Amino acid sequence: MELTLVLTHACNLGCPYCYMGKKFGRRMPEAIAEKALAWTFDRLQPDDELQVGYFGGEPLLAYDLLQKYHLRAQEYARLKGLRKLVGAMTTNATLLDETKMNWLVEHGVVAAVSLDGVKAAHDLNRPFVNGKSSFDAALRGLKIALARAPLTEVLCVIDPQTVGMMAESAKFILDQGVRVLSLSLNYAANWDEAALATYEREYEKVGELFGSAFRTGGDIYIASLDAKIAGRLKGGLKDCDRCSFGVGEVAVAPSGNMYPCERLVGEDNDPKWQIGHIDSGVDPVRLRKVNGGRGVLDPVCQACPLKDRCMNTCGCSNAMSSGDVGVPGAALCLTEQIHAKVADRVARNLFWEGNPVFLRKFYHDTSAALAAP
Amino acid sequence: MSLERKPADPEQDPGYPNSQEYSTQRRTFLTLIGAAAVAGLGGLLAYQSYAGPTTSIAPKPLVAPIVPAKPQAMPLGEPPVAPQVETPGRTSTQVTPPEATPRAAPPGVVAPVQAPVKTPEPAQPQAIPLGGPGPVPAKPVTPAKGDVAPVELPPAHANPDVNIRGGSGKVVHIDPTRGQA
Numbered sequence: 001m002e003l004t005l006v007l008t009h010a011c012n013l014g015c016p017y018c019y020m021g022k023k024f025g026r027r028m029p030e031a032i033a034e035k036a037l038a039w040t041f042d043r044l045q046p047d048d049e050l051q052v053g054y055f056g057g058e059p060l061l062a063y064d065l066l067q068k069y070h071l072r073a074q075e076y077a078r079l080k081g082l083r084k085l086v087g088a089m090t091t092n093a094t095l096l097d098e099t100k101m102n103w104l105v106e107h108g109v110v111a112a113v114s115l116d117g118v119k120a121a122h123d124l125n126r127p128f129v130n131g132k133s134s135f136d137a138a139l140r141g142l143k144i145a146l147a148r149a150p151l152t153e154v155l156c157v158i159d160p161q162t163v164g165m166m167a168e169s170a171k172f173i174l175d176q177g178v179r180v181l182s183l184s185l186n187y188a189a190n191w192d193e194a195a196l197a198t199y200e201r202e203y204e205k206v207g208e209l210f211g212s213a214f215r216t217g218g219d220i221y222i223a224s225l226d227a228k229i230a231g232r233l234k235g236g237l238k239d240c241d242r243c244s245f246g247v248g249e250v251a252v253a254p255s256g257n258m259y260p261c262e263r264l265v266g267e268d269n270d271p272k273w274q275i276g277h278i279d280s281g282v283d284p285v286r287l288r289k290v291n292g293g294r295g296v297l298d299p300v301c302q303a304c305p306l307k308d309r310c311m312n313t314c315g316c317s318n319a320m321s322s323g324d325v326g327v328p329g330a331a332l333c334l335t336e337q338i339h340a341k342v343a344d345r346v347a348r349n350l351f352w353e354g355n356p357v358f359l360r361k362f363y364h365d366t367s368a369a370l371a372a373p
Numbered sequence: 374m375s376l377e378r379k380p381a382d383p384e385q386d387p388g389y390p391n392s393q394e395y396s397t398q399r400r401t402f403l404t405l406i407g408a409a410a411v412a413g414l415g416g417l418l419a420y421q422s423y424a425g426p427t428t429s430i431a432p433k434p435l436v437a438p439i440v441p442a443k444p445q446a447m448p449l450g451e452p453p454v455a456p457q458v459e460t461p462g463r464t465s466t467q468v469t470p471p472e473a474t475p476r477a478a479p480p481g482v483v484a485p486v487q488a489p490v491k492t493p494e495p496a497q498p499q500a501i502p503l504g505g506p507g508p509v510p511a512k513p514v515t516p517a518k519g520d521v522a523p524v525e526l527p528p529a530h531a532n533p534d535v536n537i538r539g540g541s542g543k544v545v546h547i548d549p550t551r552g553q554a
Binding site: 190191192193196232233234235300301303304305306328329330331333334337340344347348351352363365 | 375376377378379380381382383384387388389390391392393395
């Protein structure tokens with residue numbers, strides 16, 4: 001199960017693409033966090049796993065709350081005898097220092113850093129609220145994170161303005177020592193054919209970077225490529241790989257309103273996406289209404305040979321790209337096809353080269369190391 | 374011009390196996406290799422029992438190198454006796470030095486006999502015998518999952534259950550092994 005606590009609506013950056021909307025200073029009261037944890041743990045069995053996400057705004061602006069609520073979550077987990085509890089935090093890293101990073105690692109909170117690549121790309125969309133560049137501060141924070149947690153993930157948002165720099169940005173990020181990278185599309189942007197063509201061209205280069213890393217013994221992870229290869233290996237994505245929108249996954253706003261996904265919290269003023277309140281729990285009627293259109297593929301998806309490897313069931317991605325939780329938008333649909341094409345080409349080459357890192361990673365073939373050149 | 378959704382082109386073979394196909398292929402290959410090795414060994418033994426070892430296809434000798442017999446004194450008046458040699462599995466009288474085994478001298482025999490038997494060269498790497506498994510196919514040739522101890526896993530499996538969200542995207546990490554039948 002996944003529970004996301006929106007610790008604060010405040011942020012020190014002013015990213016125009018942020019789906020959380022206008023920023024304001026509302027923080028999550030302790031009583032709300034306590035109820036959210038109690039509600040969640042009531043639904044868990046000792047054998048279950050729980051991920052608690054700390055979200056914002058910028059969660060490090062509410063670092064005191066993060067510490068307090070995560071310690072409380074750990075206490076609940078201990079009392080419940082929960083098999084696994086993991087924390088996750090997405091941060092712009094500008095406020096990250098060694099002390100905070102040490103605490104996060106020591107308490108099992110995985111940090112992910114948002115960085116949009118090279119300075120030119122990053123500065124286009126991720127300035128401080130005063131308009132100044134956040135690039136240097138974010139890069140400094142990333143290096144602190146990597147020093148303590150080498151598998152720290154970087155989230156790099158790609159939109160039509162920055163897509164021409166996607167491969168250069170990916171290379172820049174990997175050159176920092178990053179091994180886990182997510183190139184995340186801004187689905188809400190206005191993607192046209194020219195932007196999509198640029199996306200495809202740039203993504204081919206990203207595929208080459210991915211292959212090159214394996215050939216030099218690296219074991220990097222690029223989310224969209226890895227997901228497509230994994231989907232192929234498994235004969236299609238399984239239920240556990242799919243978005244659990246409002247069922248196994250709930251986001252709680254500082255007000256106590258509950259949402260099927262943190263991406264739909266926004267400014268916490270759109271009842272369309274609210275599925276309940278932490279005082280009364282999830283309202284099944286509302287949940288059905290929000291979730292009802294999901295899981296039934298429309299004719300375009302039905303006719304698509306990639307439907308079993310596609311993230312077409314991700315309710316929030318669909319909602320953000322098409323306005324409908326059950327239907328992927330055009331940008332989502334077409335970029336998923338590009339991801340599959342590039343992933344298959346790279347994987348095919350690495351497989352027939354007998355790349356030991358590739359075989360170990362994707363086929364769990366540990367003996368493949370014996371075949372290393 | 375705004376984009377429109379459309380189904381992907383008809384599916385083509387991605388060109389690399391899925392996990393199940395990979396396991397099956399690997400098992401089949403290992404079985405064939407094993408069978409070929411057994412057949413090759415059997416054929417070699419049968420050939421040896423029929424014709425004896427030859428220099429062209431003889432495998433690595435199975436017996437220790439022969440150490441020349443020490444010169445032994447013979448009683449005066451008796452002719453020197455050459456040590457007899459036997460070649461297992463052969464009926465001809467031809468002597469094959471590497472396989473020759475000197476018969477023990479009878480008690481009391483002390484005289485040196487004749488030139489010592491030449492010590493064979495140390496065994497050299499042998500070509501694969503006729504009927505053997507043949508050339509090994511290109512990689513990947515690996516044992517099945519679970520046959521070897523796990524080693525450090527790459528990032529894909531470091532935190533398979535942590536789904537990170539942020540920026541404008543949400544990242545759902547896919548572990549290749551989760552949800553497998």
